[in-house]
Amino acid sequence: MPRVVIIGAGGSGIPLAARLGEAGHDVVLLESGPASPGAGGEAWTVHGGLPDGPLTWTYRAELWPGKPWRIARGRVLGGSMAVNGAYFQRPHPDDFAAWAAVAGDEWSYAACLPALRRLESDLDFPDSPVHGWAGPMPVRRSGARERLTQAFLAAAGAAGAIIEADKNAGGASGAGLLPRNALGVQRWGVDRAYWGLLRTAGVEIRAGVHVHTVRFRGGAAIGVEIDHGTAAEFVPADEVILTAGAIETPRLLLRSGIGDSGRRDSSVQPVSARRGVGRNLSDHVAVDVPWRVRPDVAVDDLPAAWTAAWNAPAGTVASHAIELLFAALPSSVIESGDRSAGGAHKLRVTLADPSSRGSIGLDRGTVVRYGYLSDAGEREALRDGIRVAARVLRASEMADVVAAADLPDWIDGRGPTEPASAHVSTALHSCGTARMGDVADADAVADAHGRVYGTSGLRIADASLLPMVPSRGTALTAVMIGERIAELIAQE
Numbered sequence: 001m002p003r004v005v006i007i008g009a010g011g012s013g014i015p016l017a018a019r020l021g022e023a024g025h026d027v028v029l030l031e032s033g034p035a036s037p038g039a040g041g042e043a044w045t046v047h048g049g050l051p052d053g054p055l056t057w058t059y060r061a062e063l064w065p066g067k068p069w070r071i072a073r074g075r076v077l078g079g080s081m082a083v084n085g086a087y088f089q090r091p092h093p094d095d096f097a098a099w100a101a102v103a104g105d106e107w108s109y110a111a112c113l114p115a116l117r118r119l120e121s122d123l124d125f126p127d128s129p130v131h132g133w134a135g136p137m138p139v140r141r142s143g144a145r146e147r148l149t150q151a152f153l154a155a156a157g158a159a160g161a162i163i164e165a166d167k168n169a170g171g172a173s174g175a176g177l178l179p180r181n182a183l184g185v186q187r188w189g190v191d192r193a194y195w196g197l198l199r200t201a202g203v204e205i206r207a208g209v210h211v212h213t214v215r216f217r218g219g220a221a222i223g224v225e226i227d228h229g230t231a232a233e234f235v236p237a238d239e240v241i242l243t244a245g246a247i248e249t250p251r252l253l254l255r256s257g258i259g260d261s262g263r264r265d266s267s268v269q270p271v272s273a274r275r276g277v278g279r280n281l282s283d284h285v286a287v288d289v290p291w292r293v294r295p296d297v298a299v300d301d302l303p304a305a306w307t308a309a310w311n312a313p314a315g316t317v318a319s320h321a322i323e324l325l326f327a328a329l330p331s332s333v334i335e336s337g338d339r340s341a342g343g344a345h346k347l348r349v350t351l352a353d354p355s356s357r358g359s360i361g362l363d364r365g366t367v368v369r370y371g372y373l374s375d376a377g378e379r380e381a382l383r384d385g386i387r388v389a390a391r392v393l394r395a396s397e398m399a400d401v402v403a404a405a406d407l408p409d410w411i412d413g414r415g416p417t418e419p420a421s422a423h424v425s426t427a428l429h430s431c432g433t434a435r436m437g438d439v440a441d442a443d444a445v446a447d448a449h450g451r452v453y454g455t456s457g458l459r460i461a462d463a464s465l466l467p468m469v470p471s472r473g474t475a476l477t478a479v480m481i482g483e484r485i486a487e488l489i490a491q492e
């Protein structure tokens with residue numbers, strides 16, 4: 001069997017490595033961060049995923065020109081899934097339809113459903129025909145008896161949301177409990193979930209090694225160069241697969257001579273001039289609407305940060321699709337990991353189907369330029385989303401839990417650019433930076449199997465491939481991509 005070297009042990013890389021190993025490939029998985037399964041902490045905190053943490057990459061970013069920001073991604077076995085918020089929603093069938101329109105039927109909902117089922121054990125719906133019951137990722141919904149969450153769902157229903165019993169069933173979008181990859185307080189990232197499979201499949205894992213470039217002979221990838229600081233090490237491969245995430249995968253390509261001449265590293269031999277490398281960054285802009293729980297309401301000692309969401313399709317509450325993400329714990333608790341921290345809760349409003357696109361660069365300064373809200377229709381849609389959040393928070397169904405006097409003035413204003421721009425951020429769901437598509441499509445970097453155009457023996461298998469971000473969080477999508485590319489390789 002050929003020797004496959006996979007770069008990046010995150011949401012996509014670990015499932016891919018495990019499945020290729022199971023299929024008998026000789027697999028080496030290289031990870032820049034340390035090998036500490038479960039190192040990122042518990043599922044109700046994202047403390048481990050904040051900038052400057054010991055297990056993160058920290059980048060300078062720009063939400064739109066002139067609006068600086070800083071972001072983090074996981075740098076540890078498990079990648080960003082080892083430090084994330086642990087909500088685990090499937091993409092909607094409409095998201096698959098949009099991907100398939102660009103990349104072909106191999107990315108339709110029907111084609112991807114076996115991978116969706118194989119990756120999970122849905123502990124709430126084990127008998128459902130659309131769910132799996134024997135996969136590595138445990139899926140569970142919490143908040144069914146939690147007072148704040150139930151008030152939010154009732155208010156969303158009163159504001160017009162369809163109530164979804166199972167947000168991962170692929171039905172009409174609406175409001176419901178969030179599926180999560182956690183058991184009690186324990187986050188169950190890919191590092192934990194696939195650990196047994198990785199071991200039995202004989203995958204060789206090397207952590208703490210940073211891959212600098214892919215090396216080529218002619219247009220064929222022959223291995224990778226590891227940067228040890230003072231020395232370099234060459235790791236030979238029959239095939240190299242990039243699963244370094246939507247920021248580092250395009251940067252690796254640009255460092256290795258793949259991309260257009262203005263973007264790629266000019267000091268290396270050009271390999272392929274596909275101009276889509278580092279462009280087409282698609283992510284969710286977010287506005288956090290702060291609100292306070294009435295002083296007489298006790299907040300439950302919940303295992304979850306985010307417990308429920310309302311996914312409103314385009315044309316229902318705004319011209320774009322909107323997600324309202326409900327946190328049943330105060331933000332400072334979620335971000336500090338300190339249960340005794342008090343403060344405001346946040347209802348997160350995101351633009352779920354953005355048309356704005358950003359870019360990733362090799363620059364030493366600003367690496368990620370999101371290019372958010374470049375279009376007036378998006379700004380208006382986000383304002384509409386904030387107005388819906390205000391309606392939900394002021395609904396009679398929430399009156400027993402929300403201290404109405406503590407809602408910010410700007411939710412009725414003209415935001416988000418003013419005065420609410422101080423509350424705008426990113427949901428950290430980056431996709432699309434080396435996207436799939438037809439070879440004749442000048443912006444496509446890879447085919448539907450992730451094979452990079454203009455090369456042989458080089459493939460991409462992470463969210464960089466997606467033509468656009470799904471209308472939900474991206475963690476489950478990342479795992480599915482790893483599973484799906486393993487299936488597509490088996491069919492070649």
Ligand SMILES: Cc1cc2nc3c(=O)[nH]c(=O)nc-3n(C[C@H](O)[C@H](O)[C@H](O)COP(=O)(O)OP(=O)(O)OC[C@H]3O[C@@H](n4cnc5c(N)ncnc54)[C@H](O)[C@@H]3O)c2cc1C
Binds near residue numbers: 031085244462
């Ligand atoms: C703080 C945070 C919270 C989030 N919360 C949620 C959530 O609750 N729900 C949700 O659906 N989504 C969430 N997301 C998004 C989700 O976690 C990601 O979409 C998903 O993890 C992406 O998987 P990936 O494999 O593409 O990248 P990652 O999981 O980031 O993995 C990439 C891996 O590659 C490694 N790597 C990169 N470059 C190199 C190199 N040159 N050499 C060797 N190794 C390298 C990295 O260290 C990393 O381990 C969150 C993201 C963040 C950052």
